[in-house]
Amino acid sequence: MKRKVFFLVGLIGLVFIIGALVRFLGNRGPKQGELRVDSQPAATIFLDNKNIGKTPYKDKVEFGEYTIKLVPETTTTALTSWQGKIVVGQNLLTYVNANLSESELTTAIDVVWLEKITSKQSELSVTTNPDGATVLVDDVSRGVTPLSLQDIAPGDHAVSVTSIGFLARSLKIKTTPGYRLIANLKLALSGATTTPEASPAESSAPSGKATPTPKLTPVKTATGSAGQTSDPPRPFVIIKDTPTGFLRVREEPSTSATEAGRVNPGEKYTISDTQSGWYQIKYDGINSGWVSGQYTEKVE
Template identity: 35%
Template sequence: MRKLSIVLAITGGIILLVGVSLFLLGFFKPKLAGISITTTPAATVFIDNVQVGRTPYEGTSQPGEVTVKLVPESADIPLSPYETKVVLSSGIKTVIKREFAETEEKSSGEIISFEKVGGSEASLAVISIPDSAQVAVDGVSRGFAPVKVSSINPTEHQVVVSRPGYGPRSISIKALAGFKLTLFVKLAPDGANPSPTPAPIEIEEKATFIQILSTPTGFLRVRSEPGSGGVELAQVKPSEEFPFIEDDKATGWFKIEYQKGKQGWVSNQYSKKVEKTTLAATPSPSPSPTPKPAP
């Protein structure tokens, strides 16, 4: 009887140990990363040189960097394939959209990816090809790509990326708390045939700038954060004007682009907003080619 009790106790202990081990393995095992790919027309999908299906494609993978190759399916004209590297995040879906054309230059699309940064805030970074495309979030201009919005509500947003001479792209995104959302956008030139060059049309564009006012020191410091505690990044002079990015509700300070690709904060005590209307030349609309159904 005693031996039976010992055997049962040992067996129970082994079962308990195995169960706990399996639970811990499942608990600490990283979640799979998701990937969603849509294209026009349909395309064969390769991930790390392995054919995994065709678009529209939804799949999962281990977190980390992967190489995605898309080979368009077209019986009419040869279309340019697309290859890129993306970093997949655990428990997060990376989104790739691609519209193929005869060349890489004429193709367009976007990639939405996430990077865990911790904390409770969400942020957004927008990169464009070609660069210096104008970026608007929910109808508000945020400057020119590459641009970073350091704090954005963790909810759905509409981003429009545009540049004269190129077709704009409107992208729906959903920012997540504790993650930086990176939006990579490839714009395609307007029209299928760049020759002859269409006559330019002048249109009015409104933009907000920050004008530097007179200061006791003869200059105004640009800081890394709103408030006098931020690190000094540069100095700007009275009467100079810079593209407005955003304002800080707590301090009232303005965020500006003081150099191309560089942003910082200036005191609203010695600066003010000015609205400007400029004439921008854009190509006149070209006839669009007759669309052909995807195979």
């Protein structure tokens, strides 16, 4: 009987030892996150001075802080390289989007990543170079950079950053409970030859699973009716002044919907449909989209 007891005790002890060894070896394994890099034009990527490939890039890297450098690949125009710091979290996505230009002043960079926090809320932190840029979340002004929001609802959001003398930047993000989404943006001086705005797709959830590849989407400019002597057919809307100097036209009647184009204050558009405080208009004479009633005046 005693032999059986000793055997069982020894067996249990062996199981604990094996379990501890497995956990120890597992902790010694690679701890990785996902890095995605896009640029216009294509560029060679150096991570801590090591060539890891070209844009567009997506791969797993060990978590930690890195120095990243993008060297543009072009033979037609002399463009400036860009170098900066990034953080890759364990099982999290870090996204870099670069519009490289002839000088550092006219180069625009977006670096977005997730950081685990002790709170169960979702948070958003936005910093810019230079500071003092206005931040709009879902078309509502939330303050100036550096900005930290601890009351942002989980889910999809549209973030816009504007500053006088600099090109505006727009991001589509997804906030997650228990994580802080950090967006560090380098603004480009107005008059740059970069793409008007970068629209990276949603950041991944903390699981680190793959997400849709971020895209650069050119924004259609409205050919509005500002200053015309006759009004369009009624009912129509008059675009009001906005904090950004323009009003976004959405593909659907929601602030989280994709931006289809832009209209300017004072322009007038015939209403083709109404839904939940949104008006459907033909913003360029051909394509239809939705504008928020918050920044429009309806004329019956």
